Amino acid sequence: MADLLKVENIRCSDAEWPIRKPLSLRLKEGEIGVILALGRPIADTLLRAIQGQVGLDAGRIVLAGDPIAGGGTGISSVGRNCRLVPADGALVPHLSVAQNIQLVMRGLNKRQRQEQLDQLLDEVDLLHAADLLADHLPAEERQRTALARALVAQPQLLLWQEPFAPYPEGEQMALVDEIEQILQARRLTCLITTANVRAGMALAQRLGVCDDERLLQWDSPERLYHCPAQRDVARATGNGVFLQGFVQPDNSLSSELGGLRFSQDNDWIRTGRPIEFLLRPEHVRFEKRGLRCATITSKRFLGGYIDYRLLLEEGSVIPVTAPSQIDLALGKKFCFRVDMPHLMVFRPDKEEPVDLGRAYSIG
Structure with a gap:
């Protein structure tokens, strides 16, 4: 499938949160891309640059094969076949939900406008709120109204700031399913920014992490x-x-954790210097006669699994996720083995890790 969006080495200085280091990413047609935003939201500057609200100092942006910004090209935000759903909704407060949506409808007669309005209200679950003033809406329904407005233009690319923020934690995963249904029904490509790691990872087909200066990584969630x-x-x-x-x-x-055997060789790591490696909770497996044991210092029952914290003999505390059938008391020993699909090893003098492949406990 072809790339619908190409962002190539862009920099933007004339923005509230400037992008000073070149930023690049690609999104294929029909994909959902999510950027997890850390620190200052330069990810939102990226969305505004794609939409045309922020100019570029360098680089270019290509949509569906056509340059829309950079390299001497400058298509207005109205002329770009993409729409932005802002975090605050950006609605006209004294107009109703229906009136806010109808504001952006063009070239339709009265009957066509009403048919399109009814379809959009049904699509975003707002039929019950059509006549309510925007100023009286809860945050979730303001965002749904803003989404309906963005969908009026039938864009090729939907840009969306913080879709999960208005919703309580218990409703966010249901929203993931709803967003997927809307996007898939319209065959829409979408780029989202959010601070919600769990929901963002569940929704993304391409995932990025952005700090206050740069896009650190852009790849599959896995x-x-x-x-x-x-x-x-x-x-x-x-x-x-991170353990040493x-x-x-x-x-x-x-x-x-004891001895770990890994599957891939790497020359730089045979220096005898200390390294750090990443341990995730699911890398530690309960085993009644495991090679190592640690003391349970805390536990939290979370339905199908229990979140443990284990104190190792040398003093480090590690997180462990175990099925809820493995229900051990505080202060008891949790015996385990380690099995990780990727042993990610960091040197003190390098930011980028080396993947040493599968690693597992040895005697």
Whole structure:
């Protein structure tokens, strides 16, 4: 499938949150891209640059094969076949939901306008609120109204700031399903910014992590989680800890977890210097006669699983996720083995890790 959106080495200085380091990404037609925004939201500056609200100092933006910004090209925001759903909705407060949507309808007679309005209200679940003033709406319904307005133009690309923010935690995963249904029904490509890691990862087909200066990584959600390109990406994409270890000549790693055998060789790591490696909760498996044991210092029952914190003999605390059938008391020993699909190892003098492949406990 072809790329619908290409952002190539753009920089934007004339913005509230400038993009000073070149930023690039690609999104294929029909894909849902999500950027997890850390720190200052330069991810929102990216959306506004694509929409045409922010100019470029360098680089270019291509939509459906046509340059829309940069390189001497400058198509107005109205002329671009993309629409932005802003976090605050940007509605006219003294107009109703229906009137806010109808404001952007063009070239339709009265009957056509009403038919399109009814279809959009049904699509975003707002038929019950059509006559309510925007100023009286809860945040969730303001956002739905803004979404309906954006869909009026039938854009090729939908840009969306913080879709999950107005919703309580218990409703956010249901919203993931609803967004997918709307986008798939319209065969819409979408780029979203959010601080919600769980919902963002569940929705994304392409995922990025942005700090206050740059896009740190842009890849599949699975790659970002299992093979983060930097420590900040690892921290942003899930629960985990960094532990110290020493690589041995026989392709093993000695650490507080005991010995770990890994599957891939790498020259730089045979120096005897200490390294750090990433441990995720699911890498630790309960085993009644496991090679190592640790003391349970906290536990939280979460339905199908229990979130444990284990104190290792050497003093580090590690997170562990276990099925709820493995219900052990505080202060008891939790015996385990380690099995991880990717051993991500960081040197003290390097930000980028090395993937040493599958790793598992050895005696």
